[in-house]
Amino acid sequence: MKPVAPDHNAPSDGPARKAVAPVICYPVEGLPAPDLAAYRAAREGWTLTAEVLVPPREARCFSVPAGHFFRIVSVEGPQVGDLNLFAADGLGERFFSGKTRALHGTHLSTGDRMWSCLPHLRPMATITDDTLDWYGFDAFGGSVHDVIGTRCDPYTHALLSGGDQYHHCCHSNLTRAVADRTGLPLHAAELHVHDVLNVFMCTGFTRDTGQYFMKASPVRPGDYLEFMAEIDLLGALSACPGGDCSAEHSSDAAACHPLLVQVFRPAAPAKGWQPPRRNGYDRSHGQE
Numbered sequence: 001m002k003p004v005a006p007d008h009n010a011p012s013d014g015p016a017r018k019a020v021a022p023v024i025c026y027p028v029e030g031l032p033a034p035d036l037a038a039y040r041a042a043r044e045g046w047t048l049t050a051e052v053l054v055p056p057r058e059a060r061c062f063s064v065p066a067g068h069f070f071r072i073v074s075v076e077g078p079q080v081g082d083l084n085l086f087a088a089d090g091l092g093e094r095f096f097s098g099k100t101r102a103l104h105g106t107h108l109s110t111g112d113r114m115w116s117c118l119p120h121l122r123p124m125a126t127i128t129d130d131t132l133d134w135y136g137f138d139a140f141g142g143s144v145h146d147v148i149g150t151r152c153d154p155y156t157h158a159l160l161s162g163g164d165q166y167h168h169c170c171h172s173n174l175t176r177a178v179a180d181r182t183g184l185p186l187h188a189a190e191l192h193v194h195d196v197l198n199v200f201m202c203t204g205f206t207r208d209t210g211q212y213f214m215k216a217s218p219v220r221p222g223d224y225l226e227f228m229a230e231i232d233l234l235g236a237l238s239a240c241p242g243g244d245c246s247a248e249h250s251s252d253a254a255a256c257h258p259l260l261v262q263v264f265r266p267a268a269p270a271k272g273w274q275p276p277r278r279n280g281y282d283r284s285h286g287q288e
């Protein structure tokens, strides 16, 4: 957080320096764009192949073959979800929240993609529909589906609470779910849990202090976020103990609801779609 009364005076040209217009770090015009119309057309006549109900304050894993679709659906009441994605053939390729944020911005919506970590850096999933896209940005700078938070975790909670032990943070829920699915010991599974896509969560940074904030999610039962899997995926979704995240997380105080994951098989793959190739960098890192 920047100090209200800084130690150092601005130089004489300080105002001019602050007035310099920003440039976008990563102009995404050069990114291969998904053919969203073709993706969406592939939904015609699709078949629901699996449903996974994620209980409140718990997480569950689900599988989605490449080219299939999945939806995260609000049921019963307002609830946010913390989503991890892995390549189905190896937990080493996982969602890269930081680079996804750098490419697409602080909050994701239709047409944006969830990118995998280095050295893979390829699209894992593409968002094909978002019933909360009407929200845009509010007057506080808040929006939904962020890649700026991490996931609530018991370590930060212990730091801030003076040592309180809480076991149903998204980090722990995801850890148990990944351990259950893979058979890995709990502490090995924990190392694969990573920063999430905060599905339905409404967040931003305060304009004056730049602090991460949350507010009540606008999600209502029936709302969903829909993806097409670009590669074979293992997903893990936690129904956050913060519920709609209007007040607090990392406790049993908030009203929590389940989340539903639905997986759909298209009648035929999206026209022209091919699974993304491996990243084009040669990985020599300049060494002869």
Ligand SMILES: [Zn+2]
Pocket (backbone or CB within 6 Å): 082, 151, 152, 169, 170, 171, 239, 240, 241, 242, 249
């Ligand atoms: Zn959480």
